[in-house]
Amino acid sequence: MRSLFLRFFVSFWLVIGIIMGAAAASGFWYAEQVREAIDDFDVSDSLTTANSALQSNGRAGLTRWLRDFPETRGITLYVIDDAGNDLLDRPISSGIERAYRRHREFIRSHDPRRADPRIVRRVRQLPHIIAANGDMYTFFVSTSRISEAIWGATDIRMLVLLFALLVSGFVSYMLAMAIARPVRKLRDATVSLADGNLQSRVADSIGKRRDEFGLLASDFDSMAAKLQRAAEQQTELSRNISHELRSPLARMRVAVELARRKAGELPEFERLEVEAERLDSLIGQILAYTKLETDSNLRAVQVDLSDVINEVAENVNFECKADGANGVSVLAEVAAGIQITGYHDVLLSAVENIVRNAVRHSPPNGVVRIELGSIDADASIRITDDGPGVRPEDIPELFNPFYRTRSSAEADPAGGTGLGLAIARRAVELHGGQVAARNRDGGGLSVLITLPVG
Secondary structure (H helix, E strand, O other), X not given: OXXXXXXXXXXXXXXXXXXXXXXXXXXHHHHHHHHHHHHHOOHHHHHHHHHHHHHHHHXXXXXXXXXXXXXXXXXXXXXXXXXXXXOOOOOOOHHHHHHHHHHHHHHHXXXXXXXXXXXXXXXXXXXXXXXXXXXXXXXXXEEOOHHHHHHOOOOHHHHHHHHHHHHHHHHHHHHHHHHHHHHHHHHHHHHHHHOOOOOOOOHHHHOOOOOHHHHHHHHHHHHHHHHHHHHHHHHHXXXXXXXXXXXXXXXXXXHHHHHHHHHOOOHHHHHHHHXXXXXXXXXXXXXXXXXXXXXXXXXXXXXXXXXXXHHHHHHHHHHHHHHOOOOOEEEEEOOOOOEEEEOHHHHHHHHHHHHHHHHHOOOOOOEEEEEEEEEOOEEEEEEEOOOOOXXXXXXXXXXXXXXXXXXXXXXXXXXXXXXXXXXXXXXXXHOOOEEEEEEOOOOOEEEEXXXXXX
């Protein structure tokens, strides 16, 4: 069925039709059983034997006869005394009570001396017998619940209800599965797409359906394909622009050097050199980020994380001394023997970018610590500094490309580009790990990298 609407409509319509048909069939069958039971019952024979028991042993004999009366399918025999009570003390329905009351009124109002027209003959409404002492016992033949006559205590209405529940439950389960399964697959694909997996598709699982979910799956795949093409074009554009900028930048630096030789040292030349260095660093970071996004030639090897941490500490400490970073130092606390399968240079760049960011925001003579350890079954690298930390609302954005906190931008407008932490996150994700930042209780920022071992 191609339409989900038609599937719902036909399913509910069939459930209602089946239940109504079952109820009608059971009602017709019940009526037929009652009719057959009444036709098969002969009350005259019962009156004869009951009267013999009454005349022989009185009320007690009639009561024993009624108690021993053979069960007849679909028929219940009541014997009611003058007080309107059944001899076996069984509860009397309101219908039997009304019939008995009309019968008694008929007896009281009937005058045997009254002459009726020949074409009219008064008939007793209910059969009765009279004891020797004048007590009258009225017989009332009632149709018992046919289900009790056939199946004992089981009520046929419960069977019909059970049948309705089974049918409706089965149809509801099938409809729920028809809805839940594609919705679950679409949700999984949406979460995967939001996590950055632009190759997520649902056509293989639900795209072949011909209902509304199939159309939605086709639209989802089309949207995902367009997003993937847009991301690839953006990455390609960034890489191409960065490559194209390298050549004029190199020519500009050569021109500045030539002009400096001719005109001598001028402050403007120094400013041009600084800006060229910043532009070259930005281009290098853009190329590094796009390489992590698209490079499929990386080959994983066994990487000793202690070697990576020690190399980062050595490199950044050397840079701090060369650049005069207000006496900031990097201290490595390494647990030996932790190895992962990954890419040495990529991990080195990731940790270096985070450590350089920590050094940049550390106070004079501060210490940046790199701690290598483990959390559960994962390797952990924690980088902490003694700086001012960041605002809580900035923490979720720290690892987004080109994001700089307001305090960082105000303190150093010509500072970083906001790509270092984004490169670090992409490098960690490339290893199947996670990176997160939080403010320390004693001040400063703590960045935790977790990497799966194996």
